[in-house]
Amino acid sequence: MKTLKIWLFSLVLTGLATVGFAQGGKKGEEVKIKTSAVCGMCKATLEKGLAYEKGVNKATLDVESKILTVSYNGEKTSLDKIKKAVNELGYDADNSPAAPRAYDRLDACCKKDAVH
Amino acid sequence: MLSSKRQALFALTLFGLLLPLLGTAQSLAGRVVDAANGTPLIGASVIWLGTSQATSTDANGHFTLAPAPAGETAVLISYIGYKPDTVQVQGRPHIVVQLRSITSIQEVTITGKQDRYSAMTPTNSQIITAKDLTKSACCNLAESFETNASVEVSTSDAVSGAKQIQMLGLDGAYTLMTTDNVPALRGLATPYRLNYLSGTYIDAIDIIKGTGSVLNGYESISGQVNVRLKDPEKTDRLHVNLYGNSLAKWDANVNTSFTLTPKLSTVLMLHTDQLTNRVDNNNDGFLDLPLGKHYNVFNKWKYNTGKQWVAEIGVQALRETRIGGQVGYRSGMPQEEGSFYGTESETDRFSGFSKTSYTFKNKPYQSIGLILSGARHDFDSHYGSRTYNGYQNSGLANLIFQSAFGNTAHTYKTGLSYQYEDFQENLAGQRLKRQERVPGAFFEYIYQNSTNLTLVGGVRADHHNLYGWVYTPRFNVKYDFNPNSILRLAAGKGFRVANPIAENVASLISNRAFYFQNNLQPEKAWNMGGSFTQYFEVGERKGAFITDYYYTTFQNQIVPDMYSSPYQVAFTNLNGRSFSKSFQAELQYELTSMLDVKAAYKYFDVRTTYNGELLRRPFIPNHRAFLNLGFATPFDKWRADLTGQWFGKRPVPSMEHDMNEHESSNMMRTVSPYAVFNGQITRAFKRWEVYVGGENLLDYKQKNPIISADRPFSQDFDASMVWAPVIGRVIYAGMRFTLK
Numbered sequence: 001m002k003t004l005k006i007w008l009f010s011l012v013l014t015g016l017a018t019v020g021f022a023q024g025g026k027k028g029e030e031v032k033i034k035t036s037a038v039c040g041m042c043k044a045t046l047e048k049g050l051a052y053e054k055g056v057n058k059a060t061l062d063v064e065s066k067i068l069t070v071s072y073n074g075e076k077t078s079l080d081k082i083k084k085a086v087n088e089l090g091y092d093a094d095n096s097p098a099a100p101r102a103y104d105r106l107d108a109c110c111k112k113d114a115v116h
Numbered sequence: 117m118l119s120s121k122r123q124a125l126f127a128l129t130l131f132g133l134l135l136p137l138l139g140t141a142q143s144l145a146g147r148v149v150d151a152a153n154g155t156p157l158i159g160a161s162v163i164w165l166g167t168s169q170a171t172s173t174d175a176n177g178h179f180t181l182a183p184a185p186a187g188e189t190a191v192l193i194s195y196i197g198y199k200p201d202t203v204q205v206q207g208r209p210h211i212v213v214q215l216r217s218i219t220s221i222q223e224v225t226i227t228g229k230q231d232r233y234s235a236m237t238p239t240n241s242q243i244i245t246a247k248d249l250t251k252s253a254c255c256n257l258a259e260s261f262e263t264n265a266s267v268e269v270s271t272s273d274a275v276s277g278a279k280q281i282q283m284l285g286l287d288g289a290y291t292l293m294t295t296d297n298v299p300a301l302r303g304l305a306t307p308y309r310l311n312y313l314s315g316t317y318i319d320a321i322d323i324i325k326g327t328g329s330v331l332n333g334y335e336s337i338s339g340q341v342n343v344r345l346k347d348p349e350k351t352d353r354l355h356v357n358l359y360g361n362s363l364a365k366w367d368a369n370v371n372t373s374f375t376l377t378p379k380l381s382t383v384l385m386l387h388t389d390q391l392t393n394r395v396d397n398n399n400d401g402f403l404d405l406p407l408g409k410h411y412n413v414f415n416k417w418k419y420n421t422g423k424q425w426v427a428e429i430g431v432q433a434l435r436e437t438r439i440g441g442q443v444g445y446r447s448g449m450p451q452e453e454g455s456f457y458g459t460e461s462e463t464d465r466f467s468g469f470s471k472t473s474y475t476f477k478n479k480p481y482q483s484i485g486l487i488l489s490g491a492r493h494d495f496d497s498h499y500g501s502r503t504y505n506g507y508q509n510s511g512l513a514n515l516i517f518q519s520a521f522g523n524t525a526h527t528y529k530t531g532l533s534y535q536y537e538d539f540q541e542n543l544a545g546q547r548l549k550r551q552e553r554v555p556g557a558f559f560e561y562i563y564q565n566s567t568n569l570t571l572v573g574g575v576r577a578d579h580h581n582l583y584g585w586v587y588t589p590r591f592n593v594k595y596d597f598n599p600n601s602i603l604r605l606a607a608g609k610g611f612r613v614a615n616p617i618a619e620n621v622a623s624l625i626s627n628r629a630f631y632f633q634n635n636l637q638p639e640k641a642w643n644m645g646g647s648f649t650q651y652f653e654v655g656e657r658k659g660a661f662i663t664d665y666y667y668t669t670f671q672n673q674i675v676p677d678m679y680s681s682p683y684q685v686a687f688t689n690l691n692g693r694s695f696s697k698s699f700q701a702e703l704q705y706e707l708t709s710m711l712d713v714k715a716a717y718k719y720f721d722v723r724t725t726y727n728g729e730l731l732r733r734p735f736i737p738n739h740r741a742f743l744n745l746g747f748a749t750p751f752d753k754w755r756a757d758l759t760g761q762w763f764g765k766r767p768v769p770s771m772e773h774d775m776n777e778h779e780s781s782n783m784m785r786t787v788s789p790y791a792v793f794n795g796q797i798t799r800a801f802k803r804w805e806v807y808v809g810g811e812n813l814l815d816y817k818q819k820n821p822i823i824s825a826d827r828p829f830s831q832d833f834d835a836s837m838v839w840a841p842v843i844g845r846v847i848y849a850g851m852r853f854t855l856k
Binding site for chain 2: 047048051052053054101102105107108109
């Protein structure tokens with residue numbers, strides 16, 4: 001029973017921590033990057049990938065326009081680092097091309113020459 | 117059946133006659149829907165393959181496409197966020213296409229989680245995804261089923277640490293195990309087979325209830341567990357997993373993959389687990405689980421031309437040593453009164469497989485494939501003074517041709533197989549030898565109308581050198597009342613030659629005498645049943661409700677009888693009836709965007725005739741319940757899982773040694789219900805994951821799991837009467853590092 005309590009407690013803590021994280025978006029900079037994303041899955045890949053980048057608070061991709069909007073903390077990361085992160089996920093970022101290996105490993109429908 | 121054949125012939129003739137006209141005469145209409153929930157897809161593009169002639173679907177998902185410009189017979193359907201699909205439409209004026217929403221292999225979806233119950237397959241199938249596999253202490257296959265309701269894993273005895281799976285209330289031996297759809301880990305490998313595949317080798321697991329398809333042989337009776345191993349083309353460049361637990365057992369896994377040329381890739385997977393710490397938490401003088409060292413290497417190669425040819429080769433080698441028994445036991449001590457009781461086993465296994473397939477040019481539905489596999493399994497063991505040694509050499513060849521009659525509404529798979537088995541076992545001086553040579557042929561016909569009906573009928577004929585002709589028919593029907601309500605029916609036959617000792621290793625850890633009836637026959641059973649799946653949405657959140665019922669009845673079974681006498685286990689042919697009735701109801705629902713719930717109730721009625729009396733099968737509870745809560749924050753940065761399993765009352769053989777008090781010679785007692793909880797919390801970073809968890813959190817243990825533990829060399833000693841955990845609470849922690 002004691003264990004169960006500890007578990008529940010930690011679950012609650014986890015929940016609280018998450019809420020804390022979610023609201024911890026510092027006032028930072030925002031940049032719009034043109035990517036080679038083509039579909040909803042790319043959106044998921046990019047948004048999740050950037051969520052794990054240091055200093056990135058939020059990233060949103062608009063599939064239609066292929067524009068990725070990133071709000072970030074300029075003290076912890078830089079525009080170059082963010083673009084590099086996008087490239088390493090397999091997508092072009094403005095003028096810097098996708099990392100070939102990452103691009104090769106994208107799902108067929110996420111490649112920029114895929115038929116949509 | 118007849119009419120559809122006639123239809124097929126008719127279509128074939130028509131097709132031949134109209135061939136020159138086809139391309140010009142046929143406009144195409146149809147509908148595009150989401151495979152998971154059947155909602156129409158608006159604005160999906162439909163294009164004649166290789167042309168620029170295209171259209172898109174309207175608000176109801178309907179489309180009409182003008183005739184193909186140059187007689188193309190295939191259309192490509194694509195939609196943002198869904199996997200594109202190429203459909204052969206020869207002679208079909210109307211098609212319904214189900215597109216699957218993208219559920220990435222790399223598990224990167226945020227909302228569209230992979231359906232764990234597939235809406236597409238004709239059989240009742242579930243998938244344990246790579247993400248599910250990280251929800252429990254996934255060190256080997258046994259733990260992979262932890263968060264799944266259909267497959268149970270139980271400890272077979274209190275000494276050896278062996279674990280067995282169960283489906284439909286039937287022993288794991290009746291479940292066909294395949295890796296990458298090649299039969300594997302059969303026969304003498306059964307006792308410890310769940311340890312032979314590390315969780316890190318596994319990409320996903322398919323669980324199929326019922327007899328399934330005839331393609332993989334005649335052995336499956338209760339179902340099939342297919343383990344999809346990591347794909348060299350898709351897997352991570354480097355994956356490291358380290359695990360340690362409070363019993364001081366530790367695991368280390370390293371996977372590394374290389375792309376050597378654009379067509380050739382390989383993955384090398386290494387696993388070891390070690391336990392050198394002696395644990396006796398229940399103070400019965402016996403180790404709660406054996407000391408052990410396990411080394412395991414798996415190397416898989418894939419050659420993919422991207423066009424017609426694909427080939428895969430895999431090889432595995434493993435070595436496992438175990439020492440269990442009394443705490444004071446050391447290797448090589450004499451096994452007699454006055455010494456310490458011990459068990460030791462050493463297993464060496466080497467196996468390999470290859471798969472080659474050729475897809476015909478411009479006919480994506482027609483292909484030919486060859487599967488070859490072989491294994492050498494070699495073990496030496498002793499359980500107390502009882503030695504048990506043996507080996508098994510297996511070879512299998514399977515040639516499969518798949519094509520269509522006229523159009524892809526009528527497809528078929530046919531082929532030839534050859535199986536070779538060479539068994540030798542030596543139990544305390546008794547030698548058992550068996551050689552099997554089984555050539556066979558199979559044919560499976562699949563009818564799929566364009567809307568809601570799939571019929572699969574398969575039959576195989578094998579000639580067994582020991583038992584003559586074996587015929588195995590199997591049928592599956594899938595009918596969609598609507599895209600969210602799916603009915604499946606299945607009926608089929610299974611046949612297998614039992615390996616009574618390997619399938620009952622637990623009984624070796626007792627001083628029961630093993631008695632084999634002369635002329636043990638192969639096991640044969642019919643399995644019939646069905647499932648109903650209802651997908652639903654409540655408050656924008658998706659869920660699924662699945663009920664299924666299966667009835668398995670044995671025409672012959674090798675019955676291990678521990679009832680008649682506590683001093684022996686007798687293996688006899690079934691004399692009377694043996695059946696299993698299994699009912700399961702499962703609910704899966706996304707409670708909030710962060711919380712998934714899975715709850716299931718299972719009812720089993722499993723009975724066998726022992727000595728002319730139809731009795732409940734020992735150790736199998738009538739009622740079980742299962743609950744899994746899965747919590748994940750956005751992007752899975754934090755994940756937490758809690759799984760509870762409740763087991764109702766169950767009968768176990770009575771150990772009363774005074775036979776005179778009982779009217780019946782079959783003695784039984786009932787043991788009380790209990791519940792087991794497991795939980796885990798994972799924190800993910802960019803390349804790292806750290807996890808901590810606990811198994812058997814409430815620390816529920818069976819009291820005195822070993823009968824006469826203080827007198828292991830007496831007649832009464834028995835460690836096989838185990839129905840609940842022997843090991844109490846185990847806390848573990850670990851980390852994963854991944855380079856994509």
